[in-house]
Amino acid sequence: MDRAFPKGFLWGAAGSAHQTEGNNVASDIWALEHRPGSPMSERSGDACDSYHRWREDLDIVRSLGLTSCRFGIEWARVEPVEGHISHAALAHYRRVIEGCLERGLTPVVTLHHFSSPLWFQQEGGWLADAAVARFRRYVRAVLPILDGVRWVCTINEPNLVAMMAGLTKDDRQTGGVAGALPPPDQATADALTAAHRAAREELTGFLSGWTIANQNFEALDGAHDERDAWAWPREDRFIEAAKDDDFVGVQAYTRVLVGREGALPVPEAARRTLTGWEFYPAALGNAVRYTAARAPGVPILVTENGIATADDAARVEYTRGALAGLHAAMAEGADVRGYLHWSLLDNYEWGSYTPTFGLVSVDRVTFARTVKPSARWLGEIARTGILG
Numbered sequence: 068m069d070r071a072f073p074k075g076f077l078w079g080a081a082g083s084a085h086q087t088e089g090n091n092v093a094s095d096i097w098a099l100e101h102r103p104g105s106p107m108s109e110r111s112g113d114a115c116d117s118y119h120r121w122r123e124d125l126d127i128v129r130s131l132g133l134t135s136c137r138f139g140i141e142w143a144r145v146e147p148v149e150g151h152i153s154h155a156a157l158a159h160y161r162r163v164i165e166g167c168l169e170r171g172l173t174p175v176v177t178l179h180h181f182s183s184p185l186w187f188q189q190e191g192g193w194l195a196d197a198a199v200a201r202f203r204r205y206v207r208a209v210l211p212i213l214d215g216v217r218w219v220c221t222i223n224e225p226n227l228v229a230m231m232a233g234l235t236k237d238d239r240q241t242g243g244v245a246g247a248l249p250p251p252d253q254a255t256a257d258a259l260t261a262a263h264r265a266a267r268e269e270l271t272g273f274l275s276g277w278t279i280a281n282q283n284f285e286a287l288d289g290a291h292d293e294r295d296a297w298a299w300p301r302e303d304r305f306i307e308a309a310k311d312d313d314f315v316g317v318q319a320y321t322r323v324l325v326g327r328e329g330a331l332p333v334p335e336a337a338r339r340t341l342t343g344w345e346f347y348p349a350a351l352g353n354a355v356r357y358t359a360a361r362a363p364g365v366p367i368l369v370t371e372n373g374i375a376t377a378d379d380a381a382r383v384e385y386t387r388g389a390l391a392g393l394h395a396a397m398a399e400g401a402d403v404r405g406y407l408h409w410s411l412l413d414n415y416e417w418g419s420y421t422p423t424f425g426l427v428s429v430d431r432v433t434f435a436r437t438v439k440p441s442a443r444w445l446g447e448i449a450r451t452g453i454l455g
């Protein structure tokens with residue numbers, strides 16, 4: 068069965084600044100990677116050297132037939148020391164934006180993707196009284212380089228950021244699926260919501276929104292009330308906060324089963340990906356339906372969906388299933404404007420290079436890029452607008 072996607076639908080690939088650029092030395096995550104006893108087993112180092120090789124990356128995106136590229140602006144580069152705005156860093160990101168436009172690619176720009184400047188974190192992070200004002204000041208500094216951009220993601224996965232902030236030292240040892248984490252820190256969630264609103268006030272004339280980690284919480288054995296109670300602080304409150312936004316970003320990879328006592332481990336028998344998550348292509352369509360029901364009328368952009376695997380055929384299998392689910396959700400009425408695959412490159416997966424999400428592999432020494440068959444497969448869908 069041929070499934071057609073609308074004309075003008077964005078087809079792209081995504082990445083974030085810290086995971087691709089390399090040497091993000093003024094950021095809090097870099098400091099965490101280098102701390103004695105760091106929870107990160109590998110350091111980001113040069114990452115994919117995209118800070119220098121972004122032209123090559125954009126050429127690949129275009130050559131595949133994709134029409135869009137999501138990338139991040141790194142606050143720690145723009146404001147490496149409080150109050151010092153680096154005009155050189157801003158000029159760099161301006162060149163990247165122009166590079167997208169020259170190639171006919173629609174840029175989707177993320178302003179905050181997990182990493183913050185180290186000084187911001189040392190001054191209390193999102194819990195500091197000045198946090199929202201600091202974020203607003205950074206957004207204002209970026210505004211002049213955004214000419215030609217329409218889509219701006221303010222804060223990536225605020226629900227995950229708030230959940231990480233809620234972790235105690237013991238929880239940090241456990242790992243696993245984000246949705247199984249203890250509840251988010253409420254004060255952090257409130258601050259992120261306020262920072263998002265402040266950014267949106269500055270971003271007049273753009274399509275702005277935030278991008279939410281959708282966990283597909285599914286009730287097991289009739290535990291519907293428990294599921295709802297579990298989902299509200301971890302996901303629903305963030306979707307509801309987007310109900311007046313220009314769009315909401317849906318990011319979906321897997322599902323989390325919830326029983327009477329809360330989230331359950333991935334079942335033994337389940338097929339798993341390299342992150343240990345359940346192989347669950349239906350995650351995307353379900354996440355889109357869920358989001359559309361909770362933020363009615365708000366256009367959806369799929370800002371992330373993909374799979375960590377060393378088997379590229381499994382990437383195609385997963386993505387085919389995800390796109391079939393997306394198409395079905397759209398046929399039922401969800402207003403979805405585009406699909407951005409996570410990720411363009413095999414990039415730094417927050418502590419390790421082993422879980423490879425990329426459509427393109429990257430040699431860890433020469434940084435040579437090699438396009439995988441899955442990338443060409445997705446490019447074909449982008450060119451024809453048809454999922455066969």
Ligand code: BGC
Nearest residue numbers: 083223224280318371409416
């Ligand atoms: C994040 C990405 C991450 C991906 C896969 C999302 O949580 O936004 O930075 O690499 O999922 O884990």
